[in-house]
Amino acid sequence: MLDLVLPLACGGCGAPSTRWCEACADAFSAEPVVVTTRVDPGVPVLSLGRYAGPRRQAIVTMKDRGRHDLTLPLGAALARGVGQLLRWHLVEPPVTLVPAPTRWTSARGRGGDPVTAVAAVAAQIPGVHAVPLLRMKMGARDSVGLSISARQRNVTGRIAVRRGPRPDTELVLVDDVLTTGATAAESVRVLRTAGFRVAAVLTLTYS
Numbered sequence: 001m002l003d004l005v006l007p008l009a010c011g012g013c014g015a016p017s018t019r020w021c022e023a024c025a026d027a028f029s030a031e032p033v034v035v036t037t038r039v040d041p042g043v044p045v046l047s048l049g050r051y052a053g054p055r056r057q058a059i060v061t062m063k064d065r066g067r068h069d070l071t072l073p074l075g076a077a078l079a080r081g082v083g084q085l086l087r088w089h090l091v092e093p094p095v096t097l098v099p100a101p102t103r104w105t106s107a108r109g110r111g112g113d114p115v116t117a118v119a120a121v122a123a124q125i126p127g128v129h130a131v132p133l134l135r136m137k138m139g140a141r142d143s144v145g146l147s148i149s150a151r152q153r154n155v156t157g158r159i160a161v162r163r164g165p166r167p168d169t170e171l172v173l174v175d176d177v178l179t180t181g182a183t184a185a186e187s188v189r190v191l192r193t194a195g196f197r198v199a200a201v202l203t204l205t206y207s
């Protein structure tokens, strides 16, 4: 009956009568894979799978179609990845997840930054916190369609540390999609310059 009122479909594959099906719950790897990026952030870069299939669809549906409920399964997937980084001792608890910055216009247009929401869900596991330490200054363009060098120019000097409490833990930069690594590299550089210890980059997907 509810299906007739609310169009209900899996955010990953479109299967009816569920918001997130069991098959899509397995779409994100429990073991992050090491990714080589064209722009090297200087710390290990790991991801939970290619930006394709249900992983890609889930991110697109969450960000562009306003399916905020998907922050829960995507946050759970990110939490599993963070748990594995802890078991590998790539990072020691306590650890703070820092969402990669989004252009403020897109964050506002989408009713809040989804990556920050996903990180907040992942931070519900013990010893893990999430602090949105970074912001994108005005002037950065949407990076879709830009070349690697244009992407680097687009973010260089455009990422800043927010004022506020400074976590005294190691940091893991988190994002939904890793492409060239330009945003990750600039984020890590800015955090290190501000005196933070960045252990790794972990993303839901990479392309």
Ligand SMILES: [Zn+2]
Residues within 6 Å of the ligand: 010, 011, 012, 013, 014, 015, 020, 021, 022, 023, 024, 054
């Ligand atoms: Zn599904």
